[in-house]
Amino acid sequence: MTPVTVVWRYxxxxxxxxxxxxxxVALGVSLVIASVLLTRGIKEAFIAGATDYNLIVGAKxxxxxxxxNVIFRMDAPTPNIPLSTYENLRSDPRVEVAVPVAMxxxxxxxxxxxxxxxxxxxxxxxRHVPALLTGRLFRNEAxxxxxxxxxxxxxxxxxxxxxxxxxxxxxxxxxxxxxxxVGVLRPAGTADDRxxxxxxxxxxxxxxxxxxxxxxxLTAVLVRPKRLSDLPALHRGWNVGPDLQAALPSAIxxxxxxxxxxxxxxxxxxxxxxxxxxxxxxxxxxxxxxxERRREIATMRALGARRATVLGIVLLESCAIAxxxxxxxxxxxxxxxxxxxxxLAARGGPVTQGLAFSALQPVTFGAVVALGALAxxxxxxxxxxxxxxxxxxxx
Amino acid sequence: MRATATALALLLALxxxxxxxxxxxxxxxxxxxxxxxxxxxxxxxVTQGIKAYNGREIEIxxxxxxxxxxxxxxFLLSRVSGTGNxxxxxPSGQDETVYVYTARGVSLRYDPVRVYRxxxxxxxxxxxxxxxxxxxxxxxxxxxxxxxxxxxxxxxxTKSP
Numbered sequence: 003m004t005p006v007t008v009v010w011r012y013x014x015x016x017x018x019x020x021x022x023x024x025x026x027v028a029l030g031v032s033l034v035i036a037s038v039l040l041t042r043g044i045k046e047a048f049i050a051g052a053t054d055y056n057l058i059v060g061a062k063x064x065x066x067x068x069x070x071n072v073i074f075r076m077d078a079p080t081p082n083i084p085l086s087t088y089e090n091l092r093s094d095p096r097v098e099v100a101v102p103v104a105m106x107x108x109x110x111x112x113x114x115x116x117x118x119x120x121x122x123x124x125x126x127x128x129r130h131v132p133a134l135l136t137g138r139l140f141r142n143e144a145x146x147x148x149x150x151x152x153x154x155x156x157x158x159x160x161x162x163x164x165x166x167x168x169x170x171x172x173x174x175x176x177x178x179x180x181x182x183x184v185g186v187l188r189p190a191g192t193a194d195d196r197x198x199x200x201x202x203x204x205x206x207x208x209x210x211x212x213x214x215x216x217x218x219x220l221t222a223v224l225v226r227p228k229r230l231s232d233l234p235a236l237h238r239g240w241n242v243g244p245d246l247q248a249a250l251p252s253a254i255x256x257x258x259x260x261x262x263x264x265x266x267x268x269x270x271x272x273x274x275x276x277x278x279x280x281x282x283x284x285x286x287x288x289x290x291x292x293x294e295r296r297r298e299i300a301t302m303r304a305l306g307a308r309r310a311t312v313l314g315i316v317l318l319e320s321c322a323i324a325x326x327x328x329x330x331x332x333x334x335x336x337x338x339x340x341x342x343x344x345x346l347a348a349r350g351g352p353v354t355q356g357l358a359f360s361a362l363q364p365v366t367f368g369a370v371v372a373l374g375a376l377a378x379x380x381x382x383x384x385x386x387x388x389x390x391x392x393x394x395x396x397x
Numbered sequence: 398m399r400a401t402a403t404a405l406a407l408l409l410a411l412x413x414x415x416x417x418x419x420x421x422x423x424x425x426x427x428x429x430x431x432x433x434x435x436x437x438x439x440x441x442x443v444t445q446g447i448k449a450y451n452g453r454e455i456e457i458x459x460x461x462x463x464x465x466x467x468x469x470x471x472f473l474l475s476r477v478s479g480t481g482n483x484x485x486x487x488p489s490g491q492d493e494t495v496y497v498y499t500a501r502g503v504s505l506r507y508d509p510v511r512v513y514r515x516x517x518x519x520x521x522x523x524x525x526x527x528x529x530x531x532x533x534x535x536x537x538x539x540x541x542x543x544x545x546x547x548x549x550x551x552x553x554x555t556k557s558p
Contacts, residue, residue, distance in 0.1 A: 049468050056464050127528045129466075229531050230464045230496070234479045234488035250479065252463035252472075256507035259467070263506065 005311060009319045016291060023287045024327045030280035031331020031370055032338055034273050038362055039339035040346075041266055047352030048074070048255055051192040054128045055101070055224035056233050058249045059087060059240050065249035066258065072103055072222045073251055075113050075193040076350060079105040082219035083246060091223050096232040099125065101224040104205050108198075109172045109181075111350070112158040115197045116205030118142060127226070132194050137166040137185030140201045145218065148203035152181040155197045156189035157347075179208045196350060277373065280327075284377035288320045292381040299385050300393035309386045316382035317375055324374020328367045425516060427456040430476040433534055434492040436521065443533060447521045455519040457495060457536065458512050458544045464529070469505065471529060472497050474536070478510050496532040499539045506543075514544035 013020045053073045060068040061081040070076040082104075091100040104116040115121075119142050124131040140151035154164055164170055169180040181200060189195055202220075206212045212219055225248075227233050233250070240248035292299075299312055346352065428450065436447035462479035465471030473479075474495040477488055497515055505513070517539030525531050 049466060052467050127530070229491060230473060230529055231489075231491040231494040231532070233464050233473065234462055234475060234477065234494075235490070237479060238488045250463055252465065252467040252469075253479070253507070253509060255467035256463055256469070260506060260508075 005315045005318060008315050009322055012291070012295075012315075012319050013322065019287060019291070020323060023284060023323050024330065026283050027280055027324055027327020027370065027374075028330035028334055030276045031328050031366060032334035033276055034366060035332055035335020035362070036338035036342065037269050037273060039335065040342050041262065041269065043339065043343055044346075044352050045259060045262060047191075048258065051352060052255060053224065053251050054125075054130070055099075055226050056230065056250065056252075057225040057227070057236055057240075058222050058251055059083070059091060059225060059246060060222035060249070062245055062247050065247060066254050068222060068247065068249050069251045069254040071105060072224070073193065074352065075105075075115075075196055079221050082221065083223075085218040085220060087246060088220060088223045091225055094236075096227050096229070096236060097225055098228040099123075099224075099226040102202060102220045103222050103224060104202060104219065105221040106205065106209065107172070107176075109158075109170060110162050112155070112162065112196055112198050114200055114205065116200050116202045118202060121199070121224075125226070130190050130192055130194075132190060133188045135186045135188045137183070139185055140199065140204075143201060143203050145203035145206055148201060148207045150179055150181050150204045150208075151184040151201065152204075153185040153187060153199040154183060155187050155195040155199075157195040158198050159183075159186040175210075176208065179204075281373050281377045284320060284324060284374060285380065287323070288316065288378045288381040289384070291319075292316060292385050295385075296388050296393045299388045300390045303388065303390045304394060312388070313382045313386040316385045317378045320378025320381070321371050321374040324370050324377070325367070328370035328374075331370070332363050332366060425454055425456045426450065427458075428519070429457070430459065430489070430493045433495070433521075437492045437533065441523050441533075443521045443523075450519045451521055453519055454516060455536070456514060456516045458514050458547050459495065460509070460511075461507060461513055461541075462494075463507065469503070469507065469541075470499055472499075474513070474515055491531075491533055494532075495534045495536055496526075496529060497539050497541070498535065498537045499541060503539070503541055505541050508543075512544045512547040513541050514547070515539050515541050 051074060058068055058072055060072065061083050063080050067077050068080045071079050085102070088100055088102040091097050094100075099120060101117060101120045103121070105113060106116070107114050119139055122132045122139055134153075135156065137153070139153055141149055143149045152170075154162070159165065162170070164183050166183050166185065168183045170183070171177055171180045181198075181204070187194060187199075200208075202218070206218050209219070211217070225236065227236055237248045237250060240246055302312060303309070428447075432447065436444040438444065457474065459474040459476055460478040461469070462473040462475050463469065464473045474497050475489045476493040479488065495515070497517070500517070515536055517536040520535040520537065521533065523531065523533060524535065
């Protein structure tokens with residue numbers, strides 16, 4: 003009988019205990035995997051969904067709220083700013099492109115984003131250019147004669163079931179301004195997937211305040227300077243006034259990542275405690291098993307098994323339990339991460355990739371097997387030192 | 398025990414390599430924003446003196462202005478903080494801005510009011526990048542770390558902290 007056969011028989015002999023130990027290890031590992039994948043996925047989704055525009059000008063207030071709302075369609079929109087802000091930026095010789103954006107209402111939770119065709123322009127410096135899957139973009143019509151045309155992001159189209167030529171509105175007061183779908187965008191993996199794009203003219207006519215007060219409000223202006231070295235001057239210039247602010251989207255996201263880093267630190271401590279608990283549970287299981295098997299071990303020794311063989315069997319059993327738990331935990335962790343990612347996406351959060359494979363999986367598996375070896379070391383030494391004469395004495 | 402000590406020494410040596418001095422004991426020259434500003438010429442050129450550093454590894458200290466993706470694979474290094482000291486100085490321009498392309502795997506904690514030490518391969522001269530536009534000074538394959546206690550001087554003082 004080989005040591006592997008012996009280990010297999012041992013596992014079968016203590017089936018319930020072995021399964022419970024494997025499940026415990028798997029739960030701990032899945033917690034580690036899911037936590038790491040989700041935090042990493044959120045961060046990567048923020049990076050992937052970040053805008054190529056270097057500056058966002060909006061109303062005075064929280065720059066984080068401004069960036070999260072305008073770029074990631076999260077949080078509430080910041081207060082309105084006048085159209086003249088956009089006109090001033092567009093005529094600034096340091097500015098290459100200025101894109102006005104107005105945020106407001108929503109249809110079935112998918113926010114309206116009013117903008118111009120420039121939002122979809124394929125500039126050479128853009129990493130993600132929104133591209134049409136079907137239909138066309140809305141027309142840049144005269145503000146006083148809006149067409150009420152809408153272009154839907156991929157998720158917005160899929161979840162609302164709207165398709166080109168469909169008309170829609172939400173709320174009785176909007177029945178007089180039904181929007182018509184003219185196009186659907188390709189999935190981009192960004193917040194644009196969850197947006198409904200309309201023209202500024204349509205937005206201003208649908209907005210009761212702007213209609214009655216004859217004003218043309220915006221939420222923000224996305225800015226790309228001709229030379230990036232002008233960015234600090236533009237940023238400073240728009241921040242010194244009392245009504246407007248300019249935010250560097252990447253700087254805001256990096257600050258968010260710094261906060262996320264604190265959460266990761268706390269999580270690392272929690273996961274370390276989980277690893278210790280799992281290791282201790284494995285140790286207790288193996289220790290009790292070795293105590294129960296002292297007579298069997300003595301018999302094996304009496305039949306010619308070497309001390310090293312006995313030591314190897316106990317270590318192998320501990321590592322096998324850890325490896326099985328590790329494998330199950332890695333699979334389970336991916337499942338939990340995928341589920342969490344889809345729940346997060348459904349709530350309008352950043353989309354995460356729960357099934358991404360990296361060094362995490364082999365490193366975790368190796369660490370779990372090493373933890374198994376460590377937990378089995380003392381019981382293995384106990385088995386190694388089992389005296390034949392003492393343990394084969396008549397009961 | 399001896400093997401553990403050797404492994405530890407090897408790990409420490411590898412860690413030191415990440416931001417340590419170059420091989421063969423060569424000292425990395427440190428450039429200042431004052432030198433960069435002085436090297437600019439009216440015809441969009443730069444002096445031969447600053448061009449002499451082209452292709453060489455240099456060190457420069459300044460504030461990070463995140464102008465690229467939020468993974469800091471690219472950022473501007475400036476003499477003046479982009480978001481910090483509203484009360485002190487006007488923002489710097491092209492002559493006091495270095496376009497930094499970080500090496501793969503560089504990880505750092507961004508703070509708008511801290512000074513960072515950047516080491517990498519220097520390039521001086523007018524260049525147009527598809528993604529980041531016109532630049533005069535660039536550092537490629539850059540490694541970045543916080544320059545604890547460092548201060549940035551407009552002119553004069555250039556000693557390392």
